[in-house]
Amino acid sequence: MDVLDIAVGVLRCEEEICLSLRQKHQSHADHWEFPGGKIEAGESIDEALKREFIEELGVQTDNWQPLIEIPWVYDKKGEEVSVRLHVYQTYDFDGTPHGKEGQLVRWFNQNELRELTFPQANQGILTALELGDRYAISGRFADSEDFSARLDKVLSDGIKLIQLRAKGLDEAEVLKLAQDNIDAIHKAGAKLMLNGTPEWLAQTRADGIQLASNQLFEYDSRPIGKDKLLGASTHNAEELTQALKIDADFILLSPVLPTATHPDMDALGWEAFAEMVKEIPVPVFALGGMKTELLNQAKLNGAQGIAAISEFWK
């Protein structure tokens, strides 16, 4: 099947993002979209973005940075249409965006986006915009005071996504830790994932559940509501497929590099990681042997960012 390569641009100004409303004669009519369009033959993504923003919005843009790539198959009147969205973002533009093709153009605060209707493929873009590029997983701690002190360090490092993983504690102890620390996490603009079961969410204000790879197969569909985040931990193609089947919002794929935590597992390496991520329409974090200095390499290989215990949990 032919794949249509689409350049999609997230134009940002402080906390706001510029969107256009798709018109009646277009597919996905009356859905909001990030401006963009088909990449023409011989054009780079950067060139396509610059051209589309001049043609559609009358603005000059520059400094486009990759955010996420989304493979998707739409059904267009019974026919399959395969697209690959190459999503980039920038804060760098000249001019006032306006609908040069008669379309409605508007700025929205980033936290309003979840209330809008987008084409289906855009769910992964919204998640990518919300999550940041570092995911800290809790490691060893002596007691709850020590946990809070280590957590403070993670938050002051500017990390916005944290997983509470405490294998030695029972459910009540984990929920208590979550409850005791959730205000500090939210105050820092971060989100808390619990390494546990979906039922736990009813009892805390945590933001989501991170399912271990063996838990993924216990479900046929998404086990929690859309108001919470579902993370899925994976190691291979079969687990990735299952993670998508149960509608995970984002994925951890590991081990990318050799790691002391799982010495028995073969590392995937960056090449295999990149190949696997190419098929995934939601953000994927690289896990296993990750260090801050590998963040750029992770992104170049299609990752949302890096996840780690020892690098972030000091």
Ligand SMILES: Nc1nc2c([nH]c(=O)n2[C@H]2C[C@H](O)[C@@H](COP(=O)(O)OP(=O)(O)OP(=O)(O)O)O2)c(=O)[nH]1
């Ligand atoms: N520009 C843009 N396109 C998107 C987004 N999300 C999404 O699924 N798409 C899809 C919808 C279309 O299939 C394709 C956009 O191509 P286009 O803008 O050149 O398409 P078009 O309206 O001229 O043509 P058509 O899809 O109506 O045939 O990408 C998005 O946020 N922005």
